[in-house]
Amino acid sequence: MIVILALGLSACGGDANRSSTGAGSGVITADGSSTVFPATEAIAEEFQKANPGTRVTVGSSGTSGGFQKFCRNEIDISDASRPIRSSEVDACKAAGIEYIELPVAYDGLAVVVNPKNTWATSMTVAELKKMWEPAAQGKIMRWNQIRSDWPDREIHLFGAGVDSGTFDYFTEVINGKTDASRGDYTSSEDDNVIVQGVSGDENALGYFGFAYYEQNKDKLKLVGVDDGDDANGKGPILPSPETVKDGTYRPLSRPIFIYPKLQSLERPEVNSFVEFYVMKGAPLIREVGYIPLSDREYELVRARFKERKTGSMFSGEAHSQMTLEQLLTR
Amino acid sequence: MMSRSMRGRARRLTEFVIERLLFVCAAGSILVTAGIILVLAFETFEFLREVPITEFLFGTVWTPLFSDKHFGILPLAAGTLLIASIAMIVALPSGLLTAIYLSEYAPPGIRRIVRPTMEVLAGVPTVVYGYFALLFVTPILQSFLPGLSGFNALTPGIVMGIMILPLVSSLSEDALRSVPNGLREGAYALGATRMQAALRVVVPAALSGISAAAVLAVSRAIGETMIVAIAAGQQPRLTLDPRVPIEAMTAYIVQVALGDTPAGSLEYRTIFAVGMMLFISTFTLNLISNWLRERFREEYA
Numbered sequence: 001m002i003v004i005l006a007l008g009l010s011a012c013g014g015d016a017n018r019s020s021t022g023a024g025s026g027v028i029t030a031d032g033s034s035t036v037f038p039a040t041e042a043i044a045e046e047f048q049k050a051n052p053g054t055r056v057t058v059g060s061s062g063t064s065g066g067f068q069k070f071c072r073n074e075i076d077i078s079d080a081s082r083p084i085r086s087s088e089v090d091a092c093k094a095a096g097i098e099y100i101e102l103p104v105a106y107d108g109l110a111v112v113v114n115p116k117n118t119w120a121t122s123m124t125v126a127e128l129k130k131m132w133e134p135a136a137q138g139k140i141m142r143w144n145q146i147r148s149d150w151p152d153r154e155i156h157l158f159g160a161g162v163d164s165g166t167f168d169y170f171t172e173v174i175n176g177k178t179d180a181s182r183g184d185y186t187s188s189e190d191d192n193v194i195v196q197g198v199s200g201d202e203n204a205l206g207y208f209g210f211a212y213y214e215q216n217k218d219k220l221k222l223v224g225v226d227d228g229d230d231a232n233g234k235g236p237i238l239p240s241p242e243t244v245k246d247g248t249y250r251p252l253s254r255p256i257f258i259y260p261k262l263q264s265l266e267r268p269e270v271n272s273f274v275e276f277y278v279m280k281g282a283p284l285i286r287e288v289g290y291i292p293l294s295d296r297e298y299e300l301v302r303a304r305f306k307e308r309k310t311g312s313m314f315s316g317e318a319h320s321q322m323t324l325e326q327l328l329t330r
Numbered sequence: 331m332m333s334r335s336m337r338g339r340a341r342r343l344t345e346f347v348i349e350r351l352l353f354v355c356a357a358g359s360i361l362v363t364a365g366i367i368l369v370l371a372f373e374t375f376e377f378l379r380e381v382p383i384t385e386f387l388f389g390t391v392w393t394p395l396f397s398d399k400h401f402g403i404l405p406l407a408a409g410t411l412l413i414a415s416i417a418m419i420v421a422l423p424s425g426l427l428t429a430i431y432l433s434e435y436a437p438p439g440i441r442r443i444v445r446p447t448m449e450v451l452a453g454v455p456t457v458v459y460g461y462f463a464l465l466f467v468t469p470i471l472q473s474f475l476p477g478l479s480g481f482n483a484l485t486p487g488i489v490m491g492i493m494i495l496p497l498v499s500s501l502s503e504d505a506l507r508s509v510p511n512g513l514r515e516g517a518y519a520l521g522a523t524r525m526q527a528a529l530r531v532v533v534p535a536a537l538s539g540i541s542a543a544a545v546l547a548v549s550r551a552i553g554e555t556m557i558v559a560i561a562a563g564q565q566p567r568l569t570l571d572p573r574v575p576i577e578a579m580t581a582y583i584v585q586v587a588l589g590d591t592p593a594g595s596l597e598y599r600t601i602f603a604v605g606m607m608l609f610i611s612t613f614t615l616n617l618i619s620n621w622l623r624e625r626f627r628e629e630y631a
Contacts, residue, residue, distance in 0.1 A: 134398045138391060156479055156565075156575060162395045163591075183393025183400075186481065186565040186575050189588065197563065197575065200468065200480020 026269045031059030032066020032079030033165050035209060036256045038288040039105060039281070040079050046284060047276050054269045063165050064088075067259075071095050076264035077274070080257045081107065081165040083314035098262035098310045102274070102301055103324055104281060105290040108210035108244040109170055109252040111223040116202045119143065119150045122224035122236030125174060125251065131155070131205070133175045137182040143203070157185035158197040158206030164189050170207055173251040195219065207252075210239050211289025227251055241291045247323050255324050256290070262310055278302050293324065300328035370609060373602030380596055386603065392566035392577075394600045395586070401600065403607060405566035409483065409576035413558055414551035416487025416572060417494060421547055424491075425498025426540065432499070433506035434528040445500070452496040460560030463489040468561065481563030481575035490557050494547045501546065505539025505626065506532055542622035549615035553608060555580035579604050 030040050037060040044056035061069070063080045070078035071091040084092075084101065092099065111128065113120050120143070123131075127146050130136060143150040160167035162179065167187075172178040186197055191208045198206040199219035213220060224236030233248030243249035258277065264270045278301055282292040293301065313327040322330075378386065381401045389402015428448075432441050463485045471485060472478045509532050517527035533540070563575025564585055577585075583601045591597045 134396070137393065137398060154574065161585075177397075180397050183396035183398065184391070184565060184567065186563050187395070188564055188585075193564070196464065197480050200472065201575075202477075204479070 026054055026267060028054065028056045028077070028264075028270050028273050029059075029075040030056065030077035030079055030258070031061055031069055031075045032077075033063040033081040033256065034060040035063075035081040035107060035165050036079035036104075036258070038211070039256070039285050039290055040077075040258065040277075042284045042288045043277050043281050044273075046280070047273055050276075051269070051272070054273070056273060062163065067091075070099070070259065070261065071097055073097060073261075076261055076267075076270050078259040078261075080259060082169065082254065083257065084259065084312050086315075089312060099259045100262065100265075100305060100308060100310055101312050101314075102258050102260070102278060102305060103255040103293060103297070103328075104258055104277060104301070105256050105285045105292055106244045106253055107256050107290055108239040108249055109166065109207055109254075110210045110213040110239050111205065111207045111225060111252070112198055112213060112220040113205050113223055114198055114200075114202045115219070115221045117204075117221060120205065120223055122226060124226045124228060124236075126228070128174050128225070129176070131157070132159070132171075132181055134180050134182055137184050140182075153203050156197070156201050156204040157182075158194040158204055159185050159187055160191075160194075160208060161187045161189035166207075166209060169254060170252070209289075210244065210253075210291070213239075214289050225249065225252055241286075244291045245294055255293075262308065265308070274305065278305055297324055297328065300325065304328065367609070370602055370606045373599050374606040377596070377599035377603040380599075381603075390568050392582075394597050395591075399596075403579075403604065405568040406577060406579045406582055406604065407607070408568050408570070409558075409562065409566070410552055410578040410580070412483045412570060412572060412576065413487045413490060413562060413578055414548055416484060417490035417551040418544070418548060420488050420491025421494045421498050421551075422544055425495050425543075425547075426502055428495070428499040429502035429506055429540075430528055430533065433503045434524065434532060448496040448499060451492070454493070456493065456554060456556040457560070459489050459493050460486075460557045463557055463561035475573070478573045479563070479575050481561065481565075482573050483562055483576050484572040486557045486561040487572065489561070490551055490554055493554070493557070494550050497550060498543050498547045501543030502536070502540045505536040505543065508539070509535045536626070538622045538626035542619045542626065545615050545619040545622065549612045549619065552615070553580065553612050555584060559584040579608050583608075 028044075030044070037058060041058045044058050048054060048056060058079075059066070059075075060079075063082055066075070066078045066080060067084060067088040068091075069075050071088060071094075073095055078099070084099075111123065123146075131140055131146055140146065141154060142152055143155055144152045146155075159181070160170060162181075167181070168178050171181045175181060186193070188194060191212045194206045194208050195212060195216045198204040199216065205223070213222065222238050224238045226236040227250045229250070232250050233243070237243050237249045239249045239253070244253040247253070258274070260270065260274045265274065278298065282298065285292050292298070313330065386401050386403055388404065389400055390404050391400035391402050392405045393400045428444075432444060436444065464481075467489055468478070468480060468482070468485045472480075475484075478484065513531055513535055514527050517531040522531070558578040559581040562578055562581060564577050564581060565575045566577045566582070567574065569576065583604055586597065586601045
């Protein structure tokens with residue numbers, strides 16, 4: 001009897017302690033990029049374990065879909081695999097919604113070929129463009145059209161589907177214009193289809209998020225990417241946590257973001273969730289396959305969050321020539 | 331007297347209600363069919379207002395989702411036909427031979443085992459066939475067919491052939507069995523062996539029934555979705571090479587339906603136009619099959 005009572009009491013005490021750390025009860029709503037989803041989901045899980053009574057719902061309606069809901073005041077946090085666009089900045093402003101832009105991790109896009117492909121060990125951005133630009137459709141069909149000493153074999157291309165942020169990003173940095181791509185390739189929103197296609201086909205080449213490469217290392221081979229700019233690493237660079245983080249794997253690496261709403265941060269549970277995200281998120285982010293920011297960058301992000309610095313660092317552009325550290329200290 | 335006529339009236343009323351109820355049930359399926367055709371026709375019409383029908387039917391490039399849009403359905407149609415042909419090459423001979431064996435040779439005991447087993451084959455969900463093709467059959471074929479891609483037309487064709495095999499064999503068997511015994515006996519009386527009777531008398535006599543089965547199987551192969559969506563790839567390509575990734579009409583519809591293409595846009599309407607093409611082809615094939623079967627029935631009625 002006494003034991004049970006004591007247990008009950010201590011349980012109550014535990015709860016009281018927890019709620020006094022700030023979380024309280026309530027529902028936190030996050031939505032947006034399907035790329036950021038695994039990271040936010042993993043952090044939400046840990047956060048809910050530490051704060052029973054608080055629920056975090058994470059959606060994945062795409063970066064644009066997330067911002068639409070965000071600027072309609074329907075969610076607390078918007079997950080984004082690119083910076084907020086100027087049209088979205090305006091929509092939020094019109095609705096009176098203020099937000100803090102917080103980079104939380106890096107994601108690299110990996111270009112991969114079949115392990116039996118012996119020739120394509122690296123490609124320049126210009127070669128990737130030649131392969132993927134709209135003008136290549138129906139014309140660039142064989143490997144030796146990219147480089148003359150490559151074999152005279154058909155190329156089978158696999159890439160992101162038109163609804164994914166990966167497609168937006170790849171087409172923008174490689175082909176120079178968002179959504180401009182050849183259409184005669186196997187396109188899928190499901191990265192597993194691309195893994196399956198490239199791993200089963202000697203003549204294949206595909207691209208998708210680096211996280212998926214890490215889970216399928218044994219079936220795929222990475223292609224080094226050379227951006228022709230020796231200032232950030234000479235020659236072709238293979239994506240790895242290090243090269244993505246130090247900015248040498250360019251241009252196919254990008255930061256991913258969360259945008260908490262300033263008004264929601266007045267609720268203690270939202271505040272402590274975002275705090276948890278930027279303080280303790282790094283190992284969880286690594287676990288789900290993304291590349292954490294550097295310590296210095298995390299420090300700057302935390303400072304930005306503490307100061308409640310609103311607005312975007314990117315002035316509406318999808319990517320910047322500056323490194324994240326430069327942007328954060330600007 | 332009075333109560334009797336009242337009971338009669340009550341009964342007539344019940345009859346009336348039941349009849350109407352049955353009529354509504356029967357009309358329901360017709361109305362739903364009509365509704366589907368109307369929606370298909372309306373969206374296809376809207377689609378054809380923006381895309382000339384000649385481009386749709388004879389264009390050789392299909393990229394409606396990309397910035398450089400082309401709306402030629404030929405690559406998708408070629409993919410569908412290629413896979414359906416491979417399926418028929420697999421299903422027709424083996425299905426027909428199975429049917430001949432079951433109807434002319436097999437002792438009842440074997441027949442009692444084979445038929446239900448084939449029906450199990452017909453009951454396997456097509457998504458299972460799809461992954462069976464992608465993850466099991468393709469790697470096996472790749473071990474001795476170099477140059478075979480992970481996604482290709484060959485594997486889904488073969489697996490689809492296995493899937494429609496029960497359809498071909500059971501319909502053909504029905505046709506063979508309904509050939510009157512007098513024909514067989516006549517053949518035996520003339521000194522024909524069992525094989526001669528089967529191949530030269532019974533099969534020709536059942537030919538229209540067998541053709542009906544084959545046509546129905548083609549129709550089924552054209553409309554089949556999951557196997558091609560999973561194992562054939564998603565790359566519209568005008569080719570007859572069964573080793574490379576292609577895209578079938580049904581797989582395209584799945585691809586667009588799974589993405590978030592806004593309703594009412596031209597991209598969205600493409601799936602109705604493709605659906606219309608599918609509907610027209612399977613509907614025509616079903617009509618032909620019905621007509622063949624009717625003719626067959628008349629011969630021995």
